[in-house]
Amino acid sequence: MTEEQKKGSILVVGGGISGLTATLEAAEVGYEVFLVEKNPYLGGRVAQLKYYFPKLCPPTCGLEINFRRIKDNPRITFHTLAEVESISGSPGNYDVTVKLNPRYVNEKCTCCGDCTEVCETDIPNEFNFDINTTKGAYLPHEMAFPMRYVVSPRIIGTDDAKKCVEACKYDAIDLEMQPQTINLNVGAIIWATGWKPYDAAKIDNLGVQYPNVITNMMMERYAAINGPTQGKVLRPSDGQEISRIAFVQCAGSRDENHLPYCSYICCMASLKQATYVREQYPEAKIYIFYIDVRAPGQRYEKFYKNIKEDENIFLIKGKVAEVQEDPSSKDITVVAENAVTGEKVQETVEMAVLATGMVPNTADTKLPGDLKYDPDGFVVSDLAQGGMFATGCAVKPLDVISSNQHATGMALKAIQTLVSS
């Protein structure tokens, strides 16, 4: 990019696909951009996926390009383990304080992994939705960017942490790192704070208490090559291969008792995940229970059509409303009424995947800015006032392509604020 530096700077909060896109779109036309991300890596939810739909290519592909563009762009400054603490000012002139949490690992890290070798403490692996554990000194995931280890605050002050320091040949671990606060002055802020999966434990009739009932995001981790099973879909209770699986659509979405809205991506996600199973287990029978299959647009419709033609995939119109477990075999029986035939259907499968929906991260924790929210916690941007714009799944449930488009639009809105102030 050869554009000259333009006047004004933008803060992007959230380093998922929307935040990355907004950052790059604004920086590549010449604006200074600060990107802050609370995780120790960029890439957000997309980094946790095995494949994108509908192209079925791994997200690392698209993320790598974005990371390359970030590295190449001198106008982008990004901070991981960072959170916005406070904001004051008005459109065109915001003073922002950002807290940088210690990583305890500096830029000398070569990712040799010696610290992990000596560390004995196991901590839940959040990147894998706690399916497995990781050591107290760890790399968030194989494709993490920045490619640098992290020492968990959980082991700070323990002998384990000291062992890590001793094991590091490169003097890369610094247990004395303290939280820092930095001040930024920016003209516009883009909130790309993203989403989290709906807490399946709140759904009391879909068997979340059984080990062989998992969520769709857990399924991504099982299927992903850098996941807890190295990409092999195995059932959690005994690690056995599967021959029958059920997908339970609208697990908490389109439901006044949970999320009243459609989470938009879950139908395509389950259709996509059916292909994961299909690929690994050509004989496996796949049952998808749905209210309506929402595969919007010509490309998704085509994807759905191909799935429908698969003789091992059965689409049943009827929401699963009861799930049982056989205590000895740990098999799962899902119960629905087939609304086309009017008969009750019971399918016994080895595992069931709940297609849980999207909850904006802003549903529980409000952002430190003057923002409005809809009743479900999504941010409602005041486009007329300008200055602050939400994008991606902070605004509404979106797929990756729509997030990219939305983020590009919001980058333009942010630039308009800079230009007009």
Added chain:
Amino acid sequence: MADSYLVEPDVKFVKQLKAMGGDTLKKCYQCATCSVVCPISPEERPFPRKEMIAAQWGLKDKLVGNMDVWLCHQCNDCSTYCPRGARPGDVLNAVRGMSITEYAWPSWLGRIVQDWRFFWLLLAIPVAFFLVLLGATGYLKIPDGEIEFAKFFPTLLVDIVFVPLATLWLPVTFGIGLSRFISAIHKNAVAEGKAKRKDVNVPDFLKSLVCTVPTVLGHSKFSQCTANKDRYVPHLLVFYSFIGLFVVTNAFFVALYILQVPGPYAQWNPFKILANVSAIALLVGVIMMIRNRIGNKDNASKTSYFDWYLLLLVLGLVLTGGLSELTRLAHLTTVAYPIYFAHLVFVFCLFAYLPYSKLAHLVYRTVAMAYSRYAGREPCE
């Protein structure tokens, strides 16, 4: 699908259902959660999802003559889990109301009982009738001396009214309604493949009726409800107190005409004790029912005029009955007789309008449950 089917929506029927407590029916989006979470719905062709789409489309024929709406006990587990707040349990309750009205004979009386604007007319009919009866026989005055209700409203006059009501009016009107109802549910069950047998066999049906009795007496369907389990106890109280009062009424009839022993009877008389216990149980039961309905709980059933009509009637019945006895024992002559008069008015309403009111469910539901066993939809317990 090979079969084509021309939907002819009965919009008026949809509006009536909405007015009777089914106003949420259009919210349903056919996810079928309800049919699965229902604790008492059969495995084959379960309800109430199919009833919900029939209600939305105004397919009256698929609803009023549908035994399944009577197998529903309004647990409202479906409404609790319904993702749209479509409240299938309340919609089916509205359908039952429409069903009672549909098969009522004479049908105009069915429509009147269902319509709140005629509530006072329904009460005024027995009031006027009794006033004329008492006036014509010269009894229209408060008698002197020890309170004896027979001095005010002679037992013979009471029986001239109520014996034909119970032995002629009820069997004829209810009989006509019921025979229409049974032929409708049979036709519907055969057409929708819910009946395993298509023939009509009266002895077999009676056998099914007999095997339904323990279910009804034990309220065993009711006890499977989760969301609305609060309804089990009051319904049981009201049910058994009505049985108790029915036994008492018959016993006193025998005492009067066969044993020639006129009332009032002593308080220690076992039938008097049964009467008093039943009255208290009825009062407690009906107050619990009313409290459950006005209590602002999420899963509480919606209450339409059709429900209120019966609740108020039963409340009036038990209050005037109890107060008649208490004011008599307290020698409050000026209030005891009018209260007794009011009590007879409520008794008349209960009897005369029984086939048209919600109380008809006692018969319709029992018959539908028996038919369901006859047709092999549910097993005999």
